[in-house]
Amino acid sequence: MTITPLMPVYPRCGVRPVRGEGCYLIGERDERYLDFASGIAVNLLGHGHPALVKAIADQAATLMHVSNLYGSPQGEAFAQKLVDKTFADTVFFTNSGAEAVECAIKTARRYHYANGNPERTKIITFANAFHGRTLGTISATNQPKMRDGFEPLLPGFEVVAFNDLAAAEAAVDDATAGFMVEPVQGEGGMTPSSQEFLQGLRRICDEKGLLLILDEVQCGYCRTGTFFAHEQYGITPDIMAVAKGIGGGFPLGACLATEEAAKGMVIGTHGSTYGGNPLAMAAAEAVFEVAVNDTFLANVRAMGDRLRQAIEQMIPNHDDVFDSVRGMGLMIGIKLKDAVEARAMVAHLRDNHGLLSVAAGENVVRILPPLVIDESHIAECVEKLSAGARTIGGAS
Ligand SMILES: *Cc1c(COP(=O)(O)O)cnc(C)c1O
Numbered sequence: 001m002t003i004t005p006l007m008p009v010y011p012r013c014g015v016r017p018v019r020g021e022g023c024y025l026i027g028e029r030d031e032r033y034l035d036f037a038s039g040i041a042v043n044l045l046g047h048g049h050p051a052l053v054k055a056i057a058d059q060a061a062t063l064m065h066v067s068n069l070y071g072s073p074q075g076e077a078f079a080q081k082l083v084d085k086t087f088a089d090t091v092f093f094t095n096s097g098a099e100a101v102e103c104a105i106k107t108a109r110r111y112h113y114a115n116g117n118p119e120r121t122k123i124i125t126f127a128n129a130f131h132g133r134t135l136g137t138i139s140a141t142n143q144p145k146m147r148d149g150f151e152p153l154l155p156g157f158e159v160v161a162f163n164d165l166a167a168a169e170a171a172v173d174d175a176t177a178g179f180m181v182e183p184v185q186g187e188g189g190m191t192p193s194s195q196e197f198l199q200g201l202r203r204i205c206d207e208k209g210l211l212l213i214l215d216e217v218q219c220g221y222c223r224t225g226t227f228f229a230h231e232q233y234g235i236t237p238d239i240m241a242v243a244k245g246i247g248g249g250f251p252l253g254a255c256l257a258t259e260e261a262a263k264g265m266v267i268g269t270h271g272s273t274y275g276g277n278p279l280a281m282a283a284a285e286a287v288f289e290v291a292v293n294d295t296f297l298a299n300v301r302a303m304g305d306r307l308r309q310a311i312e313q314m315i316p317n318h319d320d321v322f323d324s325v326r327g328m329g330l331m332i333g334i335k336l337k338d339a340v341e342a343r344a345m346v347a348h349l350r351d352n353h354g355l356l357s358v359a360a361g362e363n364v365v366r367i368l369p370p371l372v373i374d375e376s377h378i379a380e381c382v383e384k385l386s387a388g389a390r391t392i393g394g395a396s
Contacts, residue, residue, distance in 0.1 A: 015350060020047020023370050023377050025356065034380055036369040037356040041186070041218050041331070044245040044291055046370035052248050052286045059282030067273060074281035081288055085227060087236035088256035092265070093276025097217035097243030098132025100253035101180075103270060104239045105136055107257055108177045108211045109156075110264030122175045123213070126162040128188030128361055131180070131215055131241075140180060163193060165200040172204065178211030178238070179204075183229040186218035189362030190326050190333025195233055202235040211238040211261055217253070218331070221245035222291050222371055225301035225329035232328065245291075245371075250283035252276075291371065300371050303378065304329040307367070310382045318389035321345070326364070330371055333364040334385075340392060348392050355384040 015033065019026040023046050025035045035047070045052055066072075079091040092107075094100045105123060112120035123140065131137040138146045139154035147153060156177075160167040168179060179201050185191045205212045214237040219229040223245060226232055230240075238261035243253030254276075257265075274280070290296065308325055311334060315322045323335040336342055342359040349355040349365075358366040369377065 013347065013350065015356070022046045022048065023373055031354070033350070033354050033356045034377065034384065035356045036367050036381055037358045038368050038370050039249060040358060041223060041244045041368045042247075043249050044222060044287060044371045045248050046372050047249075049248065049286075049290070049372070051290055052283060055282045055286035056250065056279065059279050062278075064279045065274065065277040067277075068271065068275065072276065072278075072281075074278045074285075075276040078276075078281045078284050078288070081285075081292075082254065082256060085292060086240075086256060087258065088240065089259040090257055090262050090265075092255045092257075092270065092272075093280065094243070094253035094255065094272055095251050095274050095280075096132070096253050097215075097241065098134045098137045098253075099272065099275075100217065100241035100243050100255045101131045101137050101140070101215055102134060103255035104180070104213045104215075104241045104257075105140070106270060107239050107255065107262055107265055108180075108213055110269060111211060111261055112177050114264035119175050120177045121156045122173070123157055123177050124168060124171045124179045125157055125159050126168075126181055126185075127159055128162055128185055128191075129159070129180075129182060129215075130185070130187035131182075132217075162188070162191065163197045165197050168197075168201060169204055172208060172210070176208075176210055178213055180213040180215060182215045182217075182219060183233065184219035184224060184328055184331055185361075186331070186366070187360055189335075189360050189364045190331060190366055191362070192229075192326070192328055193233070198230070198233045199235055205238070213237060213239045213241070215241045217241055217243045219328070222297060222300055223329055223331045223368075224327075225297060225304055227292055227297065229328060246287065247280060247283045248287040250280055252280045252284055296371070300329055303369075303371075303373055303375075304332070306375065307369070307373075307378045307381065308332060310378055311367075311385065314382055314386050314389075318386065321389040321392060327367075330367075330369055330373075332367040333360060334367065336363050336365065338363065345388065345392060349384060349388045352391060353384040353388045355381060355388065 016028040017025045025033045125140045131140045142159040239257045326333045346359045360366045
């Protein structure tokens with residue numbers, strides 16, 4: 001037998017973390033890493049944040065799980081907080097981002113069904129998008145590495161070029177339910193939507209009775225310096241998928257919607273055994289209390305500006321390796337020159353300089369620090385990036 005007990009779908013690297021302390025991860029051999037990957041934009045509060053640890057421990061001892069057959073004081077309280085702070089009137093809790101996107105797709109189709117337009121099933125999505133790994137969410141992307149061998153996929157998606165408003169508008173027909181888009185593409189290469197693009201999609205939806213679904217699984221939840229990234233575009237969606245940061249490391253996702261958009265989601269139409277259980281809600285409440293306020297968000301913006309400026313200043317000294325910087329807030333991408341491969345750079349920074357980052361599409365290195373970093377972490381990151389750029393050619 002050569003297959004590993006863990007299904008070998010991930011190219012796992014040599015880092016084998018056993019402990020976390022704030023913005024650092026500690027490996028099996030006691031080696032330390034500056035964690036600017038944050039479990040792929042998940043650990044908003046870093047590792048071992050006392051408020052989050054205590055909330056989970058206390059709730060685990062009190063009541064962990066009961067199913068959604070019973071009333072949920074914990075779920076009602078947290079959903080109310082999300083509703084108070086966003087465009088949404090109602091929330092469905094899931095265990096992951098892909099499930100939140102699935103709920104968003106179902107909500108959109110069901111809306112048109114409830115309106116007497118059951119033929120409006122097509123969702124227009126965008127090249128390089130990433131919405132998850134379920135059959136439904138891989139149907140919404142055009143990336144062959146995710147789709148090949150899994151066909152037949154779910155019909156009812158059309159992929160057009162990202163940031164191309166004319167292409168999006170041209171794809172609308174009588175069967176269209178709406179658009180689904182990441183305000184800032186994450187896996188695809190840390191590319192923000194342009195203002196005209198996102199505002200244009202909103203306008204088309206308003207004119208044609210379509211729904212705007214935002215996938216803020218990666219760019220949402222304080223990552224870009226506002227609670228949600230769309231706030232920086234002056235628009236609101238009808239439906240939004242959220243996950244990653246929302247539980248600070250506890251698996252949780254959410255599908256948010258307006259009352260109008262959720263009009264088809266009546267009793268019996270959707271469900272989840274675990275979704276929003278008391279333990280998940282306790283974790284989410286703890287993260288929310290720390291992160292969702294003006295002081296915390298102002299610090300994310302300040303640290304995002306500092307980190308970006310520091311990287312921009314460093315690039316001319318290493319312009320054989322680094323090309324440019326992109327992104328919003330603490331969702332930063334460094335595009336590399338063609339001669340250096342992003343995966344190789346991520347591995348080099350990790351193995352030789354103790355810095356964790358993540359590769360993304362378009363030859364981009366993703367910098368996704370915990371949102372609780374201070375100036376010292378920024379200085380350390382830039383020093384490691386700079387050292388990494390110096391040594392990538394000759395390093396073992
Ligand atoms: C990570 C991600 C998902 C999928 O989330 P999972 O929790 O892995 O299912 C969906 N959309 C975006 C934009 C993501 O970054």
